[in-house]
Ligand SMILES: [Zn+2]
């Protein structure tokens with residue numbers, strides 16, 4: 304039976320339309336979406352509109368399975384953003400997030416989690432334990448996945464980091480803070496900066512130490528989650544010897560003076576794009592062991608009929624993760 308989708312029509316407006324349940328093709332699953340977290344990268348479609356139903360941080364339940372699949376109807380899970388090929392050199396190395404033959408992006412150019420149904424290639428579906436509520440399951444995507452991968456990128460250049468600076472504690476920066484605490488321990492020092500006093504207070508509540516960038520001590524690792532040149536520039540100057548700056552998320556440029564910034568310190572600057580599919584399994588274990596802690600970062604949930612209010616709250620900047628939910 305037809306169900307409602309929230310459609311971003313541009314100009315900061317949300318409209319609704321009815322969608323019939325689709326049929327799965329070979330190797331595909333139909334997921335009945337039950338929760339979708341809003342992301343900074345939805346801003347463009349909210350302002351400019353989108354042809355396709357958006358929402359790339361979705362959790363739901365399989366309601367139909369096509370030929371050649373092995374996932375049972377009724378399985379709960381989340382949908383990985385990138386429809387990776389599974390066969391290219393990147394995919395074979397596990398780096399599905401930089402697939403060389405990506406077939407689409409769920410919730411950007413294929414119908415996503417602000418609608419009732421997603422038709423997903425089985426390989427981008429990840430089953431989640433029944434103890435995890437749908438809204439909380441969305442945390443496996445950008446909140447834990449993208450953020451956890453940023454930490455992995457830092458560890459690649461600098462194993463054994465002993466402190467961390469996070470520039471910008473919007474949803475991605477909050478995720479980096481959360482994952483650093485969950486992976487490295489509650490006492491692991493995480494400094495944060497952000498122009499918003501609300502966000503600094505919220506991050507402090509999760510165990511961060513708010514600082515002005517100029518007052519920051521030299522750190523082993525920094526993650527820029529602001530996308531701003533100024534913040535990236537400040538962070539690179541606060542790296543200690545062998546320090547590493549991870550730029551997660553797209554954004555503005557960074558000017559490096561190679562000799563003092565990189566060579567003398569043996570410092571590194573590295574990018575981080577989404578996360579490899581296999582990280583979902585690792586992060587699922589972390590989520591199961593820390594359900595309450597992760598849930599704290601989801602500060603607002605709205606029914607699909609209130610998607611307009613959900614976006615306005617999110618863009619108002621005084622939220623953690625904002626999740627839109629749908630009844631079955
Ligand atoms: Zn996202």
Ligand SMILES: [Zn+2]
Pocket residue numbers: 387388389390391392393394395399401402403404405
């Ligand atoms: Zn590939």
